[in-house]
Every structure is written in C-alpha cells, then in structure tokens.
Amino acid sequence: MDNQKVRTKKLLVSLVGVGVLMLAVFIFDSLGMMDNYIRGIFIQSCFAIIMVTSLNLVMGYLGQIALGHAGFMAVGAYTSALVTKAIGLAIKAETMAPISPMLQFFIGILCGALAAALFGLIVGIPALRLRGDYLAIITLGFGEIIRVVIQNLPFAGGKGLASGQAGQALIGIMRMNDIYVIMLVTMVCVGIMIAFVRSKFGRAIMAIRDDDIASSSTGLNTTYYKVLTFVFSAFFAGVAGAIYAHRGLGTLQHSDFTFLKSTEYVIMVVLGGMGSMTGAVVAAITLSVLPEALRAFSEYRMLVYSVMLILVMMFRPTGLFGSYEFSLYQLLTKRRKKAVEPEQTAAKGDN
C-alpha cells in the first residue's frame, strides 16, 4: 500500500477525531452542562495532560527518572505570568499598542516555554551525564533550587515586577480560562510530542532506553539525544506552567511547585504506563478528576485515592496501558477489514 496515502489518511482520521472531541465539548457546554466547577477540573486536566505527556518523554521513552519536573513548570508559570503582567502594564501606561488578551496569553506561553527549555538545557547538560538513581536525585535537587531562587526574587512576589516583594505570592495575574483555547493548546502540544516520539529522534531515544551502549556503538550521539529530549520535555512543562499561571485564580505561590508536585506527575506517568502516550493522557485525566469525584467521601478521600493507586500497582505493575497506544485509524480499519475483507491480513503499520 502507498505509504504516503496511509499517512495522509491517518492524519485525516486524527483531525476528524479532534474535531469530534471539540464538538462534543461544545455541545456539552452549550447545553449548560458545564459550570465553573467542571470547567476548573477540565483546565486542571489539560495542564496535567501536558505535564504528564512531557514527563513521559523523559521517563517512558528516554528511560531516565526525573523528579524535578515541577521546577520547569514553575519557570514557565512565573515567566509567562510576569510577561503578561508587563504587557498589561505597558498597555495601561500607553507605551504599547493594545493587543488582545488572547495574543498576550500566547506570547506568555511562548516566553514561559522558552525560559523553561533554557533551564532544561542548563540542568540537562550536567545532569544527564548521570543515570538512574543519581539522575533522579540531581533533578530533584535542581527542581528545589529553581523554587528557592524564585521565592527569593523580589520581582516574582507580591504585585510583581517593580512593586514586587520577595517571598510573597504573586498576585494580579491575567485570567485566561477559555476552555476551547486551553483545549486547543493541549491538543497541539500532545500532537507535537506524539510526532516527536514517532520521528527518528523518538526512535533514537527509545534505542538509548533499551540499550545505551549498543546504541552508542551504532553511532548515535547519546548525550545529544538525551539533552534534546530533556529540553523538549522542559519546554512543554513550561507551556503547562503558563496555563497553570493563567488558570483564573490570579495568584501563584512558590509552594505550589515543591517536589511533591513533581512526585504527583511521576505517579501519573507510572500509573498510565511508562512509554504510552495514551496511558499518560488517561492517567492525567483520571488522577485530576478522581480526588474531586471522591469529594463526597470528605475525610476518607485521600485514603481511597491511595488504596486505588496501590491496587493498580499490584495488579498492573506496568501501569494501566503498559506501552499500548490507542489509534483511531487502526480501530476503524480493523473494523472495516473484519466486515468487508476478513481474509486480508491486518497491515502492520507504525500506528
């Protein structure tokens, strides 16, 4: 079969899938079934999805344990918040032509993501010389360093910028809680990350994960690919941070980004299945919704949450999805083949 044709078909199917998903949300919304409570959880799920899929690049595909992902999220959150704040002030002082909040938000996301990527590079170059437990510890340390530095920056606290005060929560951040915009950003991010995994870079890092020495002996520059993945992952953590900063509360606290936050995302990756984008997305949504769904149990909810985690780890140690990937295209073609031409063997595509 023509490879190019299949690829276009797959892309088309994915786009239609995305469209259907957005339409479903739109219908729900216009039927009045989404109040602010649901919207809040929706946005929470969105930035969790970006965080978990980006962390999955490092943990699942590169096979390195990183415990400082919340640090990059913090860099993205603070940078984007300060950028939108500065733009807002400049517009108010009429030193800048007024631009729409949407554009401000996108500029904020881009700045936040680039700043996080830069920190990913700074942390990644020395850290990725190590592996396993040592890498885990060093990333944990870097994550905390980033947080402590932020907490001592006068312009990143209180009212921010020139009138800021170190150690205080940053307040008065622009609100951008349009679910469609955030949903679109999330989908684009996940799409880019899936494309990355399927590209030659993705193949290379999976080779490194499976056997470092073997892949190095075939001529792969392992350090280059490791740092590249780390920076790429940090970039998207920055995007998630930017969404987090503008999620509607108007405040940011450095204590939101402790290593406990990083651990939370690590748990999501492990639960979903290391090396499965589908698993990452499902786990991010499940573990964002679960604590809220259990609110009715009030004081027992954290207990139920932990017991569920233990049960999953006991009976599905590879995570819910292992390394399985859901593919709409495959689902559709399989069905059709079964119905119309059952004798033809299923094409082994790179789903």
Place this chain on the structure above:
Amino acid sequence: MKRKVSLLIALVMVLTTLLVPTMANAAEPVKIGVIGPLSGNLATYGESTTNGVKLAIAEINEAGGVLGGRPIEVIAYEDDKGDSTEGANAFNKLVSEGAKAIIGSVTSGVTAGLATLADAEGMLLLTPTATADTVTDGVTGVFRACFRDSFQGDVAAKVAVNLGVTKVAILYASGDTYSSGLYEAFKAAAATLGLEIVATESSSSTADTDYTTQLTNIVASGAELIFAPYYYDSIGPYIVPQAREAGFTGFFVGADGWDGTQNTMTDDKSLYNGCFYTNHYAPDDPSEIVQGFVAKYTETFGAESLTALAALGYDAAYMLRDAIEAAGTDDTAAVIEALYGISFAGVTGTFTLDESGTPQKAAPVIEYVDGVAKFYAYI
C-alpha cells in the same frame, strides 16, 4: 412484568425529585459554604477554624436562624488541602450548588486565589484568618474577620516601644509568605517609631530546627528584643530555648503564629518569661462573650483545638448572620453591600469593617508567665 416494575420505580423517583422543591416551605434555609484545609499539613488550622464556624452556626440555628426563622445550612465543609487549585475547585463546587456566601479559606495563599474568583463572580467571600495584606486588595466582596499583617507588625513595634527598648533584632523566615510579610511590616513600623534595628537574621523556612548561628549573631549585636514572626512549632522547642542558651536575656515579640506555644514548650517554662505576642483574642479575657465561647467550645470539641483561629471562625459566622439580617435578604449582592462598614461585637473584639473589608480593631497582646498565656494589654 419486571420491566413494568422498574418503569414504575423510575416514575416514582422522577416524581419525588420533582415534588421535593415544591414542598419546601417558608423556612427555606440560607445556603452557605465553608472551605478550609481539613487534610494535609495545615489540617489543625482547618479543624480549629471550621469547628468555630460549626459552633456558631449551631447556636444561630438554635436561636431561630436568620430572616425570621430561616436556618443557615452549610452545604459542605470543603477541604482545600492548603492547595490553591483544590481551593478553587471547592469554591466553584459550592457556587454551583447554590451557596449565597462562602466562609474561607484559612491560609492567605489559598484565599488570595479565591478572592480573585469571588470578585469575578460577585460572590461573597469572608475569610476568618487570612492576614496577608494582598488578600483584600483590589477586589470587591472579599472580607475578613482578622486584622492584616501590616497592622500586626505595627503593633509588635509598639510593644517594643512600650517595653522601653531601643535596640531590636529581627529573626524571620525569608521563604515564608507570612513571616517575610511581617518582617517588612515590622521594619517599616520600627523606622517610624525610632527603633534601631541592630541585626536582621533569617532562616530559609519556618520548619528549620537549628537557629544557633543566627541567634549568636543577634546576641553579639547587643539587641534588647528579638522580633520573631514564626509559628508555635518552631518557637516553643527551638527558637526561644536556643536563644536563652546563646545568652540572650532580653524580650521576644511574636505574632499570631505563636498561639499554641504553651503546648510545644520545653520543660523549663521560665525560659519563656519575657515573651510577648499579638493575638486575635485573649482566652483569659473575663468578658462574658469570651468566657461563654471558651466554655462552649471546650465542651463541644475539647480544649486542644481551641485557638485564635477557632474564635475567628466563630466570629466570621456571626458577622455573616449580622450582615444577612442587616440586608434583610439572602441576596448575595445585598449582603456584600451590608457587610461593608458593618459594626460588630464578638469574641475577637468590637470593630467596624473598613472600605477594604478588613476590621479596624485593637490587638490583644499576650505574655507568657511561667508557661501560662496571660493577657498583657490592648495595643
């Protein structure tokens, strides 16, 4: 047959859900929500505060409710775990369930986020305990039952003047919002009151256990008084004993975070003589309202969780009742209108809310005498 039965059951269920609202009579409850950190490492604060609210609501309903016999119904005591995202979820949930007003949250960090939401949605948010200055800045419909940090820093500086000292030192936690906020406020007040700050030392967090280096520097600077805005869990076991060990004989002044230090003191209670702190109420105040509250709270929940936070939670619920009565309706906008400028007398003092929604009240200063908290003065 089976299908018919299930159909019938379904029909009955639908009918009952339809009928329930129409059966509600004139005594329809006024719905409010409460948010606090009920789990996580700040759970003790959340427990004290919500206990205070619970006690007040029970009393109000026993006395006939509000607006001529309507009880106040708390939809839920929601948990925010001390996390702003969880707090926002709790807030949105309560609003979608028809809350007319929300009491919460306990910490300034979470409350600042809720304040933004309340302002955007026209909801009434009354925090019993969030003292950070920024919480009520630039938002409408946000009130508190406590004073603000800058005021507390001011009072602490006045205590120093009152004690007749001129050379003061500051020990604070630079990484903590509460501690660094109080440090800034005290520094500003000390400058205007003519106090000389001879040493400024800091720790990175309020959870440190060894302050010897900082305290030795302070002793060497010749300070007569140390301003230490920390929490009771580090003041009692670490800071005061280590300062006495380092040879410091002067006074200590702290803020409301010190409340509860009597439970964390080391065996030698005389070390804590000369320690003063600003608080929201004085448990040994002989007035009827304070003693009544202390007796009722101890009877219902025990003495262990009885702190200033409980008193503030108790007052917050009564403030809300007064505002609803003054507005004559449970309409949120009208109650917000009524709360601005309301005069109130409660356990934590008699006060008027200013235009930012913060009480103008005197802070009682507490002194430790051989390990017992004694009322010192209103400043």
